[in-house]
Amino acid sequence: MRHFIDASEHDRSTLEAILTHAIAHRGQRSNALAGRSVALIFFDSSLRTRASFAVGIAQLGGASVTLEVGRGAWNLEYLDGAVMDGDKPEHIADAARVLSRYFDILAVRCFPALKQAAEDHADPVIEAFRRRATVPVINLESALYHPCQAMADMMTIRERFGRTDGLRVALAWTPHVKALPTAVPNSFALAAAQLGCRLTIVAPPEFPLPDSVMARLPGVEVVHDQAALADQDVVYAKSWTSLESYGAPPPAHYRSWMLTPEKLGRARFLHCLPLRRNVEVADAVLESAQNDCYDEAENRLHVQKTILLHCLNLI
Amino acid sequence: MRHFIDASEHDRSTLEAILTHAIAHRGQRSNALAGRSVALIFFDSSLRTRASFAVGIAQLGGASVTLEVGRGAWNLEYLDGAVMDGDKPEHIADAARVLSRYFDILAVRCFPALKQAAEDHADPVIEAFRRRATVPVINLESALYHPCQAMADMMTIRERFGRTDGLRVALAWTPHVKALPTAVPNSFALAAAQLGCRLTIVAPPEFPLPDSVMARLPGVEVVHDQAALADQDVVYAKSWTSLESYGAPPPAHYRSWMLTPEKLGRARFLHCLPLRRNVEVADAVLESAQNDCYDEAENRLHVQKTILLHCLNLI
Amino acid sequence: MRHFIDASEHDRSTLEAILTHAIAHRGQRSNALAGRSVALIFFDSSLRTRASFAVGIAQLGGASVTLEVGRGAWNLEYLDGAVMDGDKPEHIADAARVLSRYFDILAVRCFPALKQAAEDHADPVIEAFRRRATVPVINLESALYHPCQAMADMMTIRERFGRTDGLRVALAWTPHVKALPTAVPNSFALAAAQLGCRLTIVAPPEFPLPDSVMARLPGVEVVHDQAALADQDVVYAKSWTSLESYGAPPPAHYRSWMLTPEKLGRARFLHCLPLRRNVEVADAVLESAQNDCYDEAENRLHVQKTILLHCLNLI
Structure with a gap:
């Protein structure tokens, strides 16, 4: 089957x-x-x-x-x-x-x-x-x-760059008003790694992906500082739940993790949508020429x- | 029309x-x-x-x-x-x-x-x-x-036995956590009788079908003891509301009326679904080779x- | 576009x-x-x-x-x-x-x-x-x-009378238990006027259409007395919100504005539906031969x- x-x-x-x-x-x-x-x-x-x-x-x-x-x-x-x-x-x-x-x-x-x-x-x-x-x-x-999303993500990257191998890709945690599932980041991280991307996960320490997923991501770097978003080819923005405070909304002080054009640098922007503008990601990112998330949705x-x-x- | x-x-x-x-x-x-x-x-x-x-x-x-x-x-x-x-x-x-x-x-x-x-x-x-x-x-x-259900029921019986005439068929009341409508048992009983089955209704005394339906079921036996389920060709399990306590959940002491493999005997099992497992019918009936309710649903x-x-x- | x-x-x-x-x-x-x-x-x-x-x-x-x-x-x-x-x-x-x-x-x-x-x-x-x-x-x-409704309305009038030009058409406010939007009367009034009907709006004084709509309806008569429904070709019945008490249900004393066969006179009856019978419009209007609202819905x-x-x- x-x-x-x-x-x-x-x-x-x-x-x-x-x-x-x-x-x-x-x-x-x-x-x-x-x-x-x-x-x-x-x-x-x-x-x-x-x-x-x-x-x-x-x-x-x-x-x-x-x-x-x-x-x-x-x-x-x-x-x-x-x-x-x-x-x-x-x-x-x-x-x-x-x-x-x-x-x-x-x-x-x-x-x-x-x-x-x-x-x-x-x-x-x-x-x-x-x-x-x-x-x-x-x-x-x-x-x-969320495997269909991950396939659309990788299709978008492959169409944009002509390849997936060797690209510098960051999975970037974003703030939110609710705790969200890890399905999208799990599947994106697994697919990006499997298709040869150089993946970095950028998230606060309380927001790891599940152990069962990380065990299948050997060599993937996890950093807790958004400075790591600089000089990426792709930034994949997404919020997900804390593991410690499982299911609780992220603390308000993390609102500073909102993705802005400055943090995005030269990277292409991806997000699975729906997206809370000006909480997860600034309007200016969405309205910029680096935004590939509508192509991603179409894919x-x-x-x-x-x-x-x-x-x-x-x- | x-x-x-x-x-x-x-x-x-x-x-x-x-x-x-x-x-x-x-x-x-x-x-x-x-x-x-x-x-x-x-x-x-x-x-x-x-x-x-x-x-x-x-x-x-x-x-x-x-x-x-x-x-x-x-x-x-x-x-x-x-x-x-x-x-x-x-x-x-x-x-x-x-x-x-x-x-x-x-x-x-x-x-x-x-x-x-x-x-x-x-x-x-x-x-x-x-x-x-x-x-x-x-x-x-x-x-x-529920005439479409009744037609699927009779199609299932006819395909299983090659005929409907003369089959021993029991309509078996089951316990439930809610009062349920009589549409399914009404239509099943009427169709089974019309297509020549030898129908027995097995239910506690407070759970008769509506008079207007029973009036069209001359000669159908109503018994209040699940022993009557023995030696049937088909047992059609279904819960329905009491008439006296119309719309009230069945009393808890009727949970003993759950259909089990022992009560089912050699009969084929039918149920219109949805079904509350281990309340109406035991898992073992559903997982047995006598269960025709998926064929019935397909029909x-x-x-x-x-x-x-x-x-x-x-x- | x-x-x-x-x-x-x-x-x-x-x-x-x-x-x-x-x-x-x-x-x-x-x-x-x-x-x-x-x-x-x-x-x-x-x-x-x-x-x-x-x-x-x-x-x-x-x-x-x-x-x-x-x-x-x-x-x-x-x-x-x-x-x-x-x-x-x-x-x-x-x-x-x-x-x-x-x-x-x-x-x-x-x-x-x-x-x-x-x-x-x-x-x-x-x-x-x-x-x-x-x-x-x-x-x-x-x-x-509600432009699709207005087009169906005008299609119904044109099919009934063979034309729209010069017809006497009343937009007749009706009572209701809730405040309703003005979309239907706005679009009907604009379309009727644009297609050459002689439009009269018949409504209590507190129930004007929005200024931005009325500004596009020069020469349309607004009267506050249902006697104006007499001798119309078409009566288009509809409830809509008061502007003063915006969003509040119409006062109960306006229940006397229900449309009856006597008020309808010889006119054809239209309504966009859904309709609260015997509040907005009497059953007798709906069941009369002057009722074109099912044709209107079909259109x-x-x-x-x-x-x-x-x-x-x-x-």
């Missing part, structure tokens, strides 16, 4: 082939998915993911159905053996098997609860789908990974079409 | 023809609905119904539009003559006529309020659509009936495609 | 051409939008707009994606320069640019907050989309305008298909 749950489960040549295909076929319409249907299952909100998948599937001649768990659809239990007398009327063990009868692919967004790091680091919802689904599962951002559409075809063995 | 609101309004030969067509055409793609649109109107949550109708309509080349009453769309009044100064800004008398101008079929889900049995037993919302719509109405589960897709064609006089 | 934000921004010949095309092509299916996608972005609820656009786009062979801001999708900031540390995690400046990469048209519904007239009269959300989008924007009802579908083609330079 060709799931796409964590891009780093695939070898570099597979990821490179997906990028190459996405770049070669950008904007193409086809009937590759004619007669097929994809479930877009959202436990959480989405703008880009929902829009870009729905459009991409339509451009391939397929049908998508958006299901909102806990709103339009039932809330779902994921613990095996649960006595289900709480607020969740259906189990993923049943829902995933049923939906596999209707759809050719199950694409799932399931943010972490941000209450218990250990629970989130087990990525329980997407893993429950992996165990029970009988069709490919695409991760639309789980507690730990979600292109690379996801290739990922869909990959999961169905159609390329 | 070919509505599909209560399967028992149709004669046995019509129901048999729908099953025969659904079995013969399972999985087929066509353009039978090209240029046509179906409204999927939800007053309440759904997973299987929404997914299976959307996929089925796409497989027939049609377009579906999901409207969520009271969330994305306006809440709807159904009482004739109402002075509408409350929380419902639109009347079904208007909405049904307008939607009939846009769509070829109106498919409606409208659960009962579970407050007044007399009101629910009049099935007021789906009947308001029947009165006002100028295109066929398909019932996606109303206060009283929603197949039989509903036939029902759509039937309502439009396309078969 | 061919936006469709305020119909009165277009000259009369353009509006007439749209009506002529819509009447000539009503009900036609085509592949004019094959391979194209339209975003239906809702900050607020909708029944007719959502349904009629989704169906119309499907009839033209295109794909539509519904995005619900603040529910399924992120809530959006519209103020330039905002320090985004509140409840809105994304800025329209970013969302509109990103969505322009995915979609061929952005169609947006954004009701007014009805708290500050000055803010609403600047129509800030739709104008933020106009500034930032790089594809055409269609207004699905903003704080100030949303027809005229919007033409507007889509117009915005894409396809007609």
Whole structure:
């Protein structure tokens, strides 16, 4: 089964082939998915993911159905053996098997609860789908990974620079009013390292990425000073939760970590969006000619079409 | 007008023809609905119904539009003559006529309020659509009936046994943490009886089906002891509300009515889903080889495609 | 860029051409939008707009994606320069640019907050989309305008009377339990005047339309007595907010302004819907042969298909 749950489960040549295909076929319409249907299952909100998948599937001649768990659809239990007398009327063990009868692919967004790091680091919802689904599962951002975003990120870098190998890339923590998941930085860091970038993580000391991710990033430098953003090729800005104060908003004194044009230097700017202007990143960065984040968002559409075809063995 | 609101309004030969067509055409793609649109109107949550109708309509080349009453769309009044100064800004008398101008079929889900049995037993919302719509109405589960589910149920039984006539079938009440509607058991019981099954209803005394339904089930045995589940061909598990304590959760002492492998005996297991594991039904039943409920869920897709064609006089 | 934000921004010949095309092509299916996608972005609820656009786009062979801001999708900031540390995690400046990469048209519904007239009269959300989008924007009802409704209104009048010039048309204020926006009456009044109707606005003194709209309605009579409804060709019923008590429900003593058959006289009846029966308009008006509001609602579908083609330079 060709799931796409964590891009780093695939070898570099597979990821490179997906990028190459996405770049070669950008904007193409086809009937590759004619007669097929994809479930877009959202436990959480989405703008880009929902829009870009729905459009991409339509451009391939397929049908998508958006299901909102806990709103339009039932809330779902994921613990095996649960006595289900709480607020969740259906189990993923049943829902995933049923939906596999209707759809050719199950694409799932399931943010972490941000209450218990250990629970989130087990990525329980997407893993429950992996165990029970009988069709490919695409991760639309789980507690730990956002592989479609990471592929769009790397596609954007490759198109901008013609390569990924050897580029100086900084993953730059930004302030925020809320604690955010680590899925985006995890997947970006893993993909950048896997595709040969020289990655530096720039974040305050209380904001490490999960151990299970760092263990797969040997040789990646972690520094606690934004001066390290100078002289990078790419600065990837993103906020994420503290590990010590897991799930708590970052302390207000970190508002000084907002990314500004001065800190950005000569680097290209990337961000997965949504973005809180003038908290995470100054307006002037967004409105500058160094901002590639709209290309990056557009590339979600292109690379996801290739990922869909990959999961169905159609390329 | 070919509505599909209560399967028992149709004669046995019509129901048999729908099953025969659904079995013969399972999985087929066509353009039978090209240029046509179906409204999927939800007053309440759904997973299987929404997914299976959307996929089925796409497989027939049609377009579906999901409207969520009271969330994305306006809440709807159904009482004739109402002075509408409350929380419902639109009347079904208007909405049904307008939607009939846009769509070829109106498919409606409208659960009962579970407050007044007399009101629910009049099935007021789906009947308001029947009165006002100028295109066929398909019932996606109303206060009283769930005909698409019942057709999928009977299709599953017919595929499993090669027939429905003479099979020993038990409708088995299960415990739950909430009061649930009677639509599924009503429609299942009526369809099973109409298609020749030897039906037994197994439920505690406070949990009868509505009089108006029982009046159409002459000769059906009602027993209050789960020992009657032994030696059945099919056990159809489902919780529903008490009539005496209408809308109240079942008393906790009924948790002993959970369906277990021992009670199931040699029977095939059916359930409409969603299902609260280890409250209604033990995990071991779900994970056993006697569980046909995923086939049953899949058959929603197949039989509903036939029902759509039937309502439009396309078969 | 061919936006469709305020119909009165277009000259009369353009509006007439749209009506002529819509009447000539009503009900036609085509592949004019094959391979194209339209975003239906809702900050607020909708029944007719959502349904009629989704169906119309499907009839033209295109794909539509519904995005619900603040529910399924992120809530959006519209103020330039905002320090985004509140409840809105994304800025329209970013969302509109990103969505322009995915979609061929952005169609947006954004009701007014009805708290500050000055803010609403600047129509800030739709104008933020106009500034930032790089594809055409269609207004699905903003704080100030509902141009698709106005075009359906004028199409209905033209089909009923064979012309619009010289018809006696009254815009008739109705009572309501809530304060409602002025978008519908603004756009109807502007379109009726532009297309040559002899327009009279009939409303209590505290319920003027915005100055910026009235300034574009020279010669339109405003009267405060429903006797003026007698001897009209068309009565367009609608409630809207007081300007003095902006956003407050109309005083109860205005319930006497409900439209009745006696007040309607010989005129045809129009209303954009949704409508509170027996508060705004008596049941007897709705159930009379003078009621054209279902044709009017149907014409949303027809005229919007033409507007889509117009915005894409396809007609």
